[in-house]
Amino acid sequence: MADAAEKSSGDAASRSALRQWLLTDTPTSRRHARAAALYQGWLKFRSNTLAMIGLGIMIALVLIAAFAPLLAPYDPFAQDLSNRLLPPGTTGHILGTDSLGRDILSRLIYGSRITLYIVALVALIAPVAGLMIGTIAGFAGGFIDAALMRITDIFLAFPRLVLALAFVAALGAGIENAIIAISLTAWPPYARIARAETLTIRNSDYIAAVRLQGAGPIRIITGHIWPLCISSLIVRVTLDMAGIILAAAGLGFLGLGAQPPSPEWGAMISEGRRFILDHWWVATMPGLAIFTVSLAFNLLGDGLRDVLDPKDAQE
Amino acid sequence: MSLLEVENLEVTFPTRDGGLFHAVRGVSFTLGDERLGIVGESGSGKSMTGRAILRLIRPPGRLTATRIALAGEDLLKKSEIEMRAIRGRRISMVMQDPKFSLNPVMTVGEQIMEAYQLHARASSREARRRALEMLNAVQIRDPERVFRAYPHEVSGGMGQRVMIAMMLIPDPDILIADEPTSALDVSVQTEVLRIMDRLVKERGMGLIFISHDLNLVASFCDRVLIMYAGRVVETLPAARLHDAKHPYTKGLLNSLPRLDAPKDKLEVLSRDPAWAHPPPSSAP
Numbered sequence: 001m002a003d004a005a006e007k008s009s010g011d012a013a014s015r016s017a018l019r020q021w022l023l024t025d026t027p028t029s030r031r032h033a034r035a036a037a038l039y040q041g042w043l044k045f046r047s048n049t050l051a052m053i054g055l056g057i058m059i060a061l062v063l064i065a066a067f068a069p070l071l072a073p074y075d076p077f078a079q080d081l082s083n084r085l086l087p088p089g090t091t092g093h094i095l096g097t098d099s100l101g102r103d104i105l106s107r108l109i110y111g112s113r114i115t116l117y118i119v120a121l122v123a124l125i126a127p128v129a130g131l132m133i134g135t136i137a138g139f140a141g142g143f144i145d146a147a148l149m150r151i152t153d154i155f156l157a158f159p160r161l162v163l164a165l166a167f168v169a170a171l172g173a174g175i176e177n178a179i180i181a182i183s184l185t186a187w188p189p190y191a192r193i194a195r196a197e198t199l200t201i202r203n204s205d206y207i208a209a210v211r212l213q214g215a216g217p218i219r220i221i222t223g224h225i226w227p228l229c230i231s232s233l234i235v236r237v238t239l240d241m242a243g244i245i246l247a248a249a250g251l252g253f254l255g256l257g258a259q260p261p262s263p264e265w266g267a268m269i270s271e272g273r274r275f276i277l278d279h280w281w282v283a284t285m286p287g288l289a290i291f292t293v294s295l296a297f298n299l300l301g302d303g304l305r306d307v308l309d310p311k312d313a314q315e
Numbered sequence: 316m317s318l319l320e321v322e323n324l325e326v327t328f329p330t331r332d333g334g335l336f337h338a339v340r341g342v343s344f345t346l347g348d349e350r351l352g353i354v355g356e357s358g359s360g361k362s363m364t365g366r367a368i369l370r371l372i373r374p375p376g377r378l379t380a381t382r383i384a385l386a387g388e389d390l391l392k393k394s395e396i397e398m399r400a401i402r403g404r405r406i407s408m409v410m411q412d413p414k415f416s417l418n419p420v421m422t423v424g425e426q427i428m429e430a431y432q433l434h435a436r437a438s439s440r441e442a443r444r445r446a447l448e449m450l451n452a453v454q455i456r457d458p459e460r461v462f463r464a465y466p467h468e469v470s471g472g473m474g475q476r477v478m479i480a481m482m483l484i485p486d487p488d489i490l491i492a493d494e495p496t497s498a499l500d501v502s503v504q505t506e507v508l509r510i511m512d513r514l515v516k517e518r519g520m521g522l523i524f525i526s527h528d529l530n531l532v533a534s535f536c537d538r539v540l541i542m543y544a545g546r547v548v549e550t551l552p553a554a555r556l557h558d559a560k561h562p563y564t565k566g567l568l569n570s571l572p573r574l575d576a577p578k579d580k581l582e583v584l585s586r587d588p589a590w591a592h593p594p595p596s597s598a599p
Contacts, residue, residue: 206415
């Protein structure tokens, strides 16, 4: 007993020593300073309760997706027609079953993988495409700028989901095509941001300095302009994730994203739509999942912006 | 043959009412293995002259000249890609303020290595070794540490020495220094100048030193061009600066306090618009 108390007090002491080390005003090494800066960012983030809730949900989502086979009580594809449309709370099926007797909880758990897959890929493709187009337009100027920005304007002139629908219809239904379609509709805002950043960066002295060393346009864009645009793009990405989830779910609901046996949340809602008056849970449960996750992404994005945005005034 | 010949250089900018503003008008000079100072007040076209040699005038500015030749090669006839091989490799330029002329998101070492690798096909290990050597040459005490530092982590004087290292690492024939010390403290100015002077001498380069500080230029350069309103009004050997004939140069000299000839009241520089036009007597 005394032993345990001693041990825990020792733990507390070492923890406060670590805290002291992290909060020092006079870092002793480069790594120390970097760790301290990170810790201070984390403290700032932690003081934002809503963002912490968002982070909690996100971590839970990632863990659920990673350990889906261990967590799911049933196979998401296993049908059991004798137990169809069981209400939530039935023993063995906490969230009930759908029209083919598949366990809704298991399907939601497996569906989180698809959601994360779509979000991750779109969040990789769209900003990169936008970054390339925006920086080239901003750096080249003149005719190239006008041409690329008018193309961007054309993309921005369509409602996002309608344009994505048109692309999926042209490419054929399926998750991969849905990802391509969502990326194709998501890049224009990134291109706009990257171009605006490029316009301010390209006239700065250090760009003039590399130019008078004899650097060509490709090296200037990739080596000197991209790294400076990335911080504002990351902030934008975190705020965009919820929109990506909704677009993916919307395509699934319209039958153009993931195809029926797959437990994609949007597709699950569309299956449940037929029974929505008598068996509300079939459509509601995936709807709640979409709501929770996009809310989490929004809260997290907001908190991250407060910490990451370089243009935010430091107090 | 001289290293650089510039003949009848003109830089013009269109003005809003459709006219033309002449930033540099008819500047001609030659540069050998020497230190040439270009002095003038703000807006006299001295920086534009430096940039024009590298053909880096931003549009809508326009550059015309009868001849700009580097060791006999006409730079005006070169394509943009050929010019890139000349910038940095054969003519390079140190800019005014290291706070703005170093990329804030790249470490000092990466930037020096890049400057070297742009022109020499070298492995990154070789480039690293050369960069550290160069940092040593500009008298940075702990090159390993500065190599890994970001520009905001080094002081102004150090930043300018890094800039000099960056510009000298491809071993150019001509270095253009555009007010390299005006953003620095007086205490580090001389140090930076001494380092630059030593490196330029050791490597036998031509130096074009652009400044508004007449005394500094006089003590540091072999020959001085005095510019006013885009025109060279007088060329003098630095040692004979005080025998200047042109009223503008005299005015500049008289408006500076001198320890060896103290005055109660310094002269105020009076400018004559006629200086902006070529003197009639110079026509043969």
